[in-house]
Amino acid sequence: MRSKKKIIIVGGGAAGFFVAANIDKEKYETILLERAKNPMQKIKISGGGRCNVTHACFDPKELVNFYPRGNKELRSVFTKFQPGDTIAWFEKRGLELKTEADNRMFPTTDSSQDVMDILLNSALANDVQIKYKSGVTKIEREENLWKVQTKNQDYLADIVVFCTGSSPKAYKILTDLSIEIEDLVPSLFTFNIKDKTLENLMGTSFENAVVKIPKLKAEEFGPLLITHWGLSGPAVLKLSAWCARELHKLKYDFAINVNFLGISMEEANEKILKYKQDFPKKSLAQAKIFEITQRFWKNILEINQIEEKKKIANLSKKEKQLILKNLCSCELAVKGKSTFKEEFVTAGGVKLRQIDFKTMRIKELEDFYIAGEVLDIDAITGGFNFQACWSEAWLISESLNNS
Ligand SMILES: Cc1cc2nc3c(=O)[nH]c(=O)nc-3n(C[C@H](O)[C@H](O)[C@H](O)COP(=O)(O)OP(=O)(O)OC[C@H]3O[C@@H](n4cnc5c(N)ncnc54)[C@H](O)[C@@H]3O)c2cc1C
Numbered sequence: 001m002r003s004k005k006k007i008i009i010v011g012g013g014a015a016g017f018f019v020a021a022n023i024d025k026e027k028y029e030t031i032l033l034e035r036a037k038n039p040m041q042k043i044k045i046s047g048g049g050r051c052n053v054t055h056a057c058f059d060p061k062e063l064v065n066f067y068p069r070g071n072k073e074l075r076s077v078f079t080k081f082q083p084g085d086t087i088a089w090f091e092k093r094g095l096e097l098k099t100e101a102d103n104r105m106f107p108t109t110d111s112s113q114d115v116m117d118i119l120l121n122s123a124l125a126n127d128v129q130i131k132y133k134s135g136v137t138k139i140e141r142e143e144n145l146w147k148v149q150t151k152n153q154d155y156l157a158d159i160v161v162f163c164t165g166s167s168p169k170a171y172k173i174l175t176d177l178s179i180e181i182e183d184l185v186p187s188l189f190t191f192n193i194k195d196k197t198l199e200n201l202m203g204t205s206f207e208n209a210v211v212k213i214p215k216l217k218a219e220e221f222g223p224l225l226i227t228h229w230g231l232s233g234p235a236v237l238k239l240s241a242w243c244a245r246e247l248h249k250l251k252y253d254f255a256i257n258v259n260f261l262g263i264s265m266e267e268a269n270e271k272i273l274k275y276k277q278d279f280p281k282k283s284l285a286q287a288k289i290f291e292i293t294q295r296f297w298k299n300i301l302e303i304n305q306i307e308e309k310k311k312i313a314n315l316s317k318k319e320k321q322l323i324l325k326n327l328c329s330c331e332l333a334v335k336g337k338s339t340f341k342e343e344f345v346t347a348g349g350v351k352l353r354q355i356d357f358k359t360m361r362i363k364e365l366e367d368f369y370i371a372g373e374v375l376d377i378d379a380i381t382g383g384f385n386f387q388a389c390w391s392e393a394w395l396i397s398e399s400l401n402n403s
Pocket of ligand 1: 012048137382
């Protein structure tokens with residue numbers, strides 16, 4: 001009988017474990033080397049301990065729009081394994097997923113530990129040997145095999161699957177193999193802003209704001225949240241992801257223009273005029289013209305030095321313009337960034353043209369596969385980053401199992 005081929009998986013995160021969980025044990029003898037003493041630590045803390053496993057978006061064409069980097073390449077990957085397959089995969093192993101109002105999907109148990117347990121048990125069921133505290137330091141070719149070195153031991157393997165996340169040390173292993181890396185920069189962050197428009201308004205949110213970065217001709221819309229330090233919420237996070245590279249170049253010092261209402265200035269003007277007509281005797285403090293909190297409205301009156309007690313009928317044209325400017329075209333200076341709920345993702349990584357996206361193999365290296373955050377692929381928040389890991393890892397195991 002022909003002996004089994006040997007696979008070494010480097011890195012025990014989402015991508016590495018999904019390969020281990022799907023590999024054919026009849027065909028391969030697999031060892032997973034993990035640097036830390038515990039596996040899947042990012043899954044554990046993900047989604048605030050609930051793990052946002054995927055997103056209820058089932059059309060690959062639509063799904064790729066959530067990936068600032070990698071959207072072109074992922075299209076074919078998602079035709080093979082997409083969120084519907086992820087749901088089925090976990091369900092088959094006893095874990096159901098539920099969809100929240102914003103289409104993010106979590107385990108019904110709200111526990112990331114359950115996701116980890118399934119991945120670990122599936123890998124063990126495939127006889128994968130898992131070796132912790134086994135950080136890989138070097139990989140080189142030796143007589144048609146891969147020699148994978150750790151501090152304690154060297155391993156020989158037919159096939160390497162590289163899933164180290166965005167660890168800088170791991171990139172060195174790849175550059176030594178002549179793999180090109182796109183510079184790493186943070187993605188998914190919130191904007192630090194000190195401005196009286198936002199002062200003492202922490203927790204105030206807007207349902208459908210529009211945030212622009214005029215210098216980059218970039219624009220995003222969606223919910224917006226005032227935080228201790230500035231602005232957060234999907235509109236800001238999406239901008240931070242799409243403009244990750246440019247904002248890094250600007251050293252996170254740039255101007256934004258915010259439309260808190262998400263309607264045009266003309267429309268907002270109409271609303272004020274109509275309100276003025278309908279309720280001329282109401283004071284400005286009492287006026288409820290827009291879908292914003294009274295706290296925010298009063299702050300706008302205050303910073304523009306408009307008397308709260310004044311009747312709306314007496315609102316001058318100039319005062320109205322000031323209000324409209326503040327609400328629909330508010331210029332704010334961003335000075336720095338903060339991480340979003342400790343969730344950050346790295347943009348940059350292995351340049352994508354080196355990968356065959358049918359199998360996730362590195363074209364120039366024999367029997368060397370790669371998946372996960374180590375690649376120059378990342379998404380906005382919502383379960384998309386894990387979905388990319390599951391899909392890429394699935395391609396690797398499928399391609400190996402069928403070869
Ligand atoms: C706080 C937080 C919350 C998040 N929440 C979500 C979420 O809810 N949904 C979502 O889609 N995305 C989320 N993300 C992003 C998501 O966690 C990552 O995209 C995903 O974990 C990447 O998986 P990976 O397997 O590529 O890398 P990782 O999860 O980083 O795993 C890589 C593994 O390789 C090991 N390793 C590194 N170098 C070596 C080496 N030299 N030798 C051996 N082992 C090595 C590491 O120790 C690690 O265990 C979150 C990220 C953070 C930081």
